[in-house]
Each structure stands twice: as structure tokens, then as C-alpha cells.
């Protein structure tokens with residue numbers, strides 16, 4: 247089953263949200279207290295998705311706010327060189343900082359992230375800094391849930407969603423729930439629901455949909471029943487190593503298994519999944535195939551050290567899918 251986009255748009259995907267720094271532990275299988283060195287990469291979920299999609303060959307843009315410092319300049323030049331259009335990345339003028347994510351790899355199954363996100367530039371993107379003419383040019387506006395955590399970024403995202411909707415741009419909501427940026431689950435649920443009800447496609451884990459629904463134990467059936475009453479016509483629910491499924495409004499359900507690999511760390515799975523899933527969908531490969539692309543890309547990235555720098559090219563994904571039929 248295919249999903250259709252407005253083919254007259256210049257950009258395939260424009261992401262909105264944070265572009266930050268990941269500092270990934272070089273010493274594995276130990277707690278961060280004992281980690282002495284880290285490697286720097288560009289990070290932040292929507293930036294990772296943008297880089298992954300660009301590497302696959304989509305025409306990608308990014309809307310966000312960067313610190314006016316060495317880290318901000320590193321992020322902008324890395325993303326530009328990765329093929330992402332950075333013309334709508336605003337440079338902060340008020341001294342806000344770049345978000346940092348230190349990663350801990352205690353074991354392949356036990357990874358965690360320590361975030362430094364006080365006063366970060368990305369959450370200071372203001373509604374007045376959006377350009378409707380830019381958003382209008384894209385098939386997809388990819389919204390990261392974390393950008394809804396604080397004002398003025400919250401209002402900027404809500405405005406971007408309404409600009410997308412009035413310009414025939416599909417809204418894709420990546421729930422991307424990071425508890426440390428929110429005051430409470432109640433607060434998250436309010437803003438997640440607001441955007442979810444306006445989104446065409448949603449991508450999240452079972453736990454993230456539970457946060458959206460402010461419930462401890464939601465079911466996929468309840469989630470899609472709620473979302474299909476609103477704008478959604480495709481809902482992707484990820485279940486970690488168990489795989490993922492996509493529910494179409496027509497009633498069709500597609501499932502995909504994960505691709506077994508030698509896992510180095512678990513983070514990066516969701517972002518690589520989203521970038522390859524959307525790539526396949528935009529290229530008209532169909533929903534079932536898009537789930538395989540997402541799963542294969544995630545399998546490649548969890549076996550490598552970084553999230554952004556490890557994003558695969560299409561041939562690697564196709565090779566893995568062909569090898570495992």
C-alpha cells in the first residue's frame with residue numbers, strides 16, 4: 247500500500263526542533279563515572295533524522311535555533327555538508343547554549359543519556375522566526391515532540407504545524423519523548439495530543455503513546471481509534487527489538503520484525519528508523535517496505551558508535567533487507 251505526497255514540492259522533508267551535540271562514551275561496558283573520553287557528533291533527534299534522510303538522498307531542510315558559539319557553528323557546517331539545507335537555522339543572539347547529550351554504554355542493553363539542556367538555544371526558537379514560504383515548499387514537516395516542552399519553541403512548533411496544514415504539507419509527528427525536558431506527564435500529554443490530533447503520520451514507541459494518552463497501559467487499538475478520529479491516516483508504533491507496526495486508516499495493518507545484529511548501544515535506533523521509513527515512503531516504496539527500511543537502518547545504527555554519523559546509505563539498507571529475506 248502506497249502513501250502519497252504532493253509531488254510538486256521542492257523539499258521532501260523539513261524538520262523542526264533541536265540540533266545539538268552527542269558526546270558518546272569511547273569506553274564501553276562501564277558506567278559514565280568511569281568513562282574518561284567521549285567522541286563528539288551532531289545529535290538531537292530531529293537533526294539525526296534530517297541527516298539520515300539527506301544521506302539517503304532526500305532533499306531535506308531544517309528549522310531550528312543554534313547557539314552563537316563553536317558548537318553552533320560545528321552543527322551548522324556538519325549538517326550543511328551532510329546535504330541538509332541550513333538556510334532556516336537561526337543563530338541565537340541572547341547567549342543561549344547548545345544542548346549536550348552524554349551517552350553511557352553500560353552494556354549493549356543498558357544505555358542511558360545524561361542531558362545538559364538548561365537554557366538551550368533550540369527551545370528559544372520563536373514563532374516570529376518561521377518563514378511560511380519555506381515550510382510551504384516541503385512534502386513533509388517533521389515535528390519532534392521535545393520541541394513542545396517549553397515556550398517559545400512550543401508556540402513556534404504549533405505555528406509551524408498550522409502553516410503546514412494550510413499549505414498542503416503533511417505533518418509527521420515523531421513523539422521523541424525525553425522526560426527531563428518536561429514538568430509532568432500531564433503537561434506532555436496536553437501538548438502531544440494537540441499536535442497528534444493535527445498530524446497526518448505519527449511515529450512513536452508504545453511507551454511514548456502511553457505518555458500522549460496519559461495512561462500506564464494503553465493498547466495499540468485504543469491509540470489508533472483515538473488518532474483516526476482526527477487528522478491521522480498512518481500510525482507507526484515501535485516495540486524495540488520486538489519490531490514495529492503501522493496502522494493505516496483504511497484498516498490495513500503492517501508489521502515488521504527487527505533485524506538481529508551485534509548491538510553496541512541502543513540509542514540512535516528511533517532516529518535512523520524514522521529517517522529510512524520516511525525515505526521509503528516518500529520514494530513510493532509502500533508502507534510494508536518502509537517498515538523494513540526503518541528496521542534495517544536502525545539495526546545498522548545500533549551496531550555503530552554514533553547516531554548521526556552512522557546513518558546508512560540506501561545500498562546498505564537494501565543489502566541488509568535482501569540478505570535477510
Ligand SMILES: Nc1ncnc2c1ncn2[C@@H]1O[C@H](COP(=O)(O)OP(=O)(O)O)[C@@H](O)[C@H]1O
Pocket residue numbers: 451484485486487488489490503504505506507509512513514515516517519540541542544545548
Ligand atoms: N537491539 C536491537 N537490534 C536490532 N534492531 C533494533 C534493536 N532495538 C531497536 N531496533 C529497531 O529499531 C526500531 C526502533 O526502536 P525502538 O527502541 O522501538 O525506538 P526508540 O529508539 O525510538 O526508543 C525497532 O522497531 C527495531 O526495528
Ligand SMILES: O=C(O)C[C@@H](O)[C@H](O)C(=O)COP(=O)(O)O
Pocket residue numbers: 266267268288289290291292294347359512513514515516517518553554
Ligand atoms: O535526541 C537527542 O537529543 C539525543 C540523540 O542525539 C541521541 O543520539 C539519541 O538518543 C538518539 O536516540 P533515538 O532517539 O532512540 O534514536
